[in-house]
Amino acid sequence: MASLRTVTVPPPRGPDESAQGDRTRLRYENVLGWPTVPGVPPRLVVGVAFDVLDVPAEAGCVALERLGAAGQGFPVALQAGRLRLLVAPGSADELLGLLDWLEWGGVGLDLVAVGEGGFMDAPVPWTPAAGPGGVRSAGTYGRGGDGPQGAAVWLRPPEPGREAGASLPTLSAMGTRGSRGDGAGPPDLVRLVNTVATQIHRVRLRRAGAGAAARAEGQPLAFS
Numbered sequence: 001m002a003s004l005r006t007v008t009v010p011p012p013r014g015p016d017e018s019a020q021g022d023r024t025r026l027r028y029e030n031v032l033g034w035p036t037v038p039g040v041p042p043r044l045v046v047g048v049a050f051d052v053l054d055v056p057a058e059a060g061c062v063a064l065e066r067l068g069a070a071g072q073g074f075p076v077a078l079q080a081g082r083l084r085l086l087v088a089p090g091s092a093d094e095l096l097g098l099l100d101w102l103e104w105g106g107v108g109l110d111l112v113a114v115g116e117g118g119f120m121d122a123p124v125p126w127t128p129a130a131g132p133g134g135v136r137s138a139g140t141y142g143r144g145g146d147g148p149q150g151a152a153v154w155l156r157p158p159e160p161g162r163e164a165g166a167s168l169p170t171l172s173a174m175g176t177r178g179s180r181g182d183g184a185g186p187p188d189l190v191r192l193v194n195t196v197a198t199q200i201h202r203v204r205l206r207r208a209g210a211g212a213a214a215r216a217e218g219q220p221l222a223f224s
Contacts, residue, residue, distance in 0.1 A: 008062065011183055024122055031160050037119060041151065047116030050075075050168055051092040053085040053192070054112040059199040060085065066195050070178070073186030074168050077123045077153035078111070084120055085196070086158070086169035098171075104197045111193075111200060123152040 017040050025042035028034045035045040046052050055063075060083030064071035077084040092115025097106045114120065159167070169186045187195070 007087045010095050024124065028122060031138045032158055034053040036122060036133075043119040044122050046114045046118040046120055047089060047092070049089065050086040051089055052114040052118070052120055053087055053091070053095075053196065054114060055085065055196050056110055056200060056203065057081050059110075059203045060196060062194045062203075063192075063199040066199070067187050067192070070185070070187040070191070074156075076155045077120070077152050078155050079121060080150060083155070084152075085192070086168055087113075087189060087192070088168040088172075091170065092118075094171060094189065095193065098193050099197065102190070102194050102197065104194075104201075107197075107201065109197055109200050110204075111197060121152040123157075186211075196220050 021040045021042045022038070025036040027039060028036050028042075030043060032049070034049050037043040057078060060076075064076065075086040077086070095111075095113040096105070099107075099109070099111075105188035167186065169189045169192045171189045184187060187190075
């Protein structure tokens with residue numbers, strides 16, 4: 001079920017951390033033109049340049065692999081075992097209806113939409129991505145998928161000049177067009193949501209099956 005998540009502002013820290021946070025915030029504002037909120041860490045304002053789909057990292061990473069080349073066309077951040085998939089502004093408002101249309105409504109998926117009025121921690125300044133397709137592996141940051149000391153990090157950073165418009169998944173057919181032509185851009189929102197929802201459900205079923213098998217192994221055999 002889609003809902004709105006906000007990030008709790010941590011307590012004030014030392015001057016060095018505050019200065020680093022200011023540099024990070026100004027980089028987002030000056031390079032990408034994204035509005036921010038001061039703090040440690042600084043936060044990105046959601047609902048202006050982008051909305052966010054917040055999904056479990058395990059399911060989200062598999063979904064991006066399943067999407068192939070289309071899964072490489074938009075920014076993706078990682079924090080605390082969650083992927084933040086950046087999508088076109090207004091997408092959060094479409095999620096519940098889209099899940100119903102895709103027959104995922106009422107399933108109770110661990111899929112959160114953050115739109116206007118929401119925030120996300122600003123990932124630390126981005127560097128060229130590593131790994132196939134320019135996407136970092138979640139495993140780079142540890143078994144739990146966390147960034148260093150719990151900080152948000154980019155698995156695939158935004159590219160200046162391509163962080164908005166057709167570079168973000170959208171309901172519009174333009175969402176499938178990239179700089180190299182049709183099909184070279186990100187997936188449309190329908191395909192993205194359906195792929196992510198499928199992987200979230202599969203992970204849940206797999207874990208439920210593993211839990212049931214473990215409980216069965218712990219039970220004594222009964223003979224009649």
